[in-house]
Amino acid sequence: MFRIRVLSVLLVLSLFGCQAQEVDEPIVPEEPKVLRLTTTTSVNDSGLMEYLRPHLLEEANIEMEIVSMGSGAAIEAGQRGDADVLLVHSPAAEKTFVEEGYGIQRSTFMYNFFVIVGPESDPAGVKDLSAKEAFMKIREAKAKFVSRGDNSGTHSKEKAIWKLAELDYDNLSKETEFYVSAGTGMGATLTIASEQEAYTLTDLATYLSMEDQLSSKLIVSASPDLRNDYSVIVINPDKVTNVDAETAKAFETWMLSDSTLKLIAEYGKDEYGEALFFTE
Numbered sequence: 001m002f003r004i005r006v007l008s009v010l011l012v013l014s015l016f017g018c019q020a021q022e023v024d025e026p027i028v029p030e031e032p033k034v035l036r037l038t039t040t041t042s043v044n045d046s047g048l049m050e051y052l053r054p055h056l057l058e059e060a061n062i063e064m065e066i067v068s069m070g071s072g073a074a075i076e077a078g079q080r081g082d083a084d085v086l087l088v089h090s091p092a093a094e095k096t097f098v099e100e101g102y103g104i105q106r107s108t109f110m111y112n113f114f115v116i117v118g119p120e121s122d123p124a125g126v127k128d129l130s131a132k133e134a135f136m137k138i139r140e141a142k143a144k145f146v147s148r149g150d151n152s153g154t155h156s157k158e159k160a161i162w163k164l165a166e167l168d169y170d171n172l173s174k175e176t177e178f179y180v181s182a183g184t185g186m187g188a189t190l191t192i193a194s195e196q197e198a199y200t201l202t203d204l205a206t207y208l209s210m211e212d213q214l215s216s217k218l219i220v221s222a223s224p225d226l227r228n229d230y231s232v233i234v235i236n237p238d239k240v241t242n243v244d245a246e247t248a249k250a251f252e253t254w255m256l257s258d259s260t261l262k263l264i265a266e267y268g269k270d271e272y273g274e275a276l277f278f279t280e
Contacts, residue, residue: 030061032057032061032062032063033061033062033063033244033247033250034062034063034064034065034244034247035062035063035064035065035084035085035244035247035248035251036065036067036082036083036084036085036244037049037064037065037066037067037083037084037085037086037087037251038066038067038068038069038074038077038078038082038083038085038086038087039066039067039068039074039086039087039088040068040069040070040071040074040087040088040089040152040153040186040230041068041069041070041152041185041186041187041206042089042152042153042154042186042202042203042205042206043068043087043089043205043230044066044068045068045185045186045187045205045206045209045210046203046205046206046209046268046276046277047209047267048205048264048267048276048277049064049066049087051263051267052260052263052264055260055263056251056254059254059259060250060251060254062247062250062251062254067082067083068185069152069185070148070150070151070152070153070154070155070185071088071089071090071093071094071151071152071153071156072090072093072150072151072152072153072155072156073150073151073152074086074088075088075090075093075094075097075102078097078102078103078233078235078240079097079102079240080240081235081240081241081242081243083235084234084235084243084244084245084247084248084251085232085233085234085235085248085251085252086103086231086232086233086235087230087231087232087233088153088230088231088233089153089154089203089228089229089230089231090152090153090156091108091229091231092156093153093156094106094231094233097233098233101236101238101239102235102236102239102240103233103234103235103236104233104234104235104236104245104249105233105234106231106232106233107231107232107233107252107256108229108230108231109230109231109232109255109256109261109279109280110229110230110261110264110277110278110279111227111228111229111230111277111278111279111280112203112204112205112228112230112276112277112278113203113204113221113226113227113228114131114154114157114201114202114203114204114226114227114228115201115202115203115204115207115218115219115220115221115226116131116134116199116200116201116202116219116220116221117190117193117199117200117202117207117214117216117217117218117219118143118193118197118198118199118200118216118217118219119197119198119199119215119216119217120215120217121197122219123141123143124137124138124140124141124143124199125137125141126138126199126219126220127219127220128219128220128222129220129223130220130223130224130225131161131164131220131223131225131226132161132164132165132223132225133165134199134219134220134223135161135162135164135165135167136165136167138178138199139165139167139172139178142175142177142178143178143198143199144178144180144196144197144198144199145178145179145180145198145199145200146180146182146189146192146193146196146198146199146200147173147179147180147181147182147189147200147201148182148183148184148185148186148189148200148201149173149181149182149183149184150182150183150184150185152185152186153228154186154201154202154203157201157226157228158201161201161225164225180192180196180198186202186203186206187206187210189202190202190206190207190210190214190216191210191213191214193216194213194214194215194216197215199219200216203228204221204228204276205268205276205277208268208272208274208276209272209276230277232251232252232255232256234248234249234252235248261279262279264277264279265277265278265279
């Protein structure tokens, strides 16, 4: 009888041990969701998305495949279904994109400022003027100006400032003795302007991230007409095929969260002494 009881106890312990072993088996982590993000060269060149990448992976289990191009080209990529979500800075084009049904909604969540940079000698004498006044004097002095010329958000802003200065962009863009259309992204345009001792319009974030490599100096920055808004737009799967709207919406929710906005507002302070982007 005693032997039977001992065997019963051993059997129970054995079964309990097996159950405990099953509970302690390691859980295989879920594979990250892959998001196709098309963003502007200015955002990409600033390093912001690489700064956010590990936080996004840890908190939302999303890995980004990033393609950078001008906002105009990015919007066209969204129309073709080559992206799940856009991060761009061309308000008029963005509004049209959403109105035509390609985007679900447009959420503006951060901003910085365009600035005018140029030679330290400032041959056109535009230091600390408004953007409108600066463009007028650059044109009058025929001081060399390098344009991105790529239908980007920065290029669109440049054209808007020429219009504000009551100058015909189509005509002045043909005045090649002073106007250079580079057809390049922001980083490359800044390099060309630096090499040619020319003025150019740039977002502040990209300029600060490249300042040590350039001879160009900050010439105009405190102008109210130079605000630069960035928006995130989820591509509409009812209008465009091959879109992972679920992951794109999860990304949008994460980008607009208070914790992410705080991360964005801190970016750049350690390295450049000031934030590269601001949030509201």
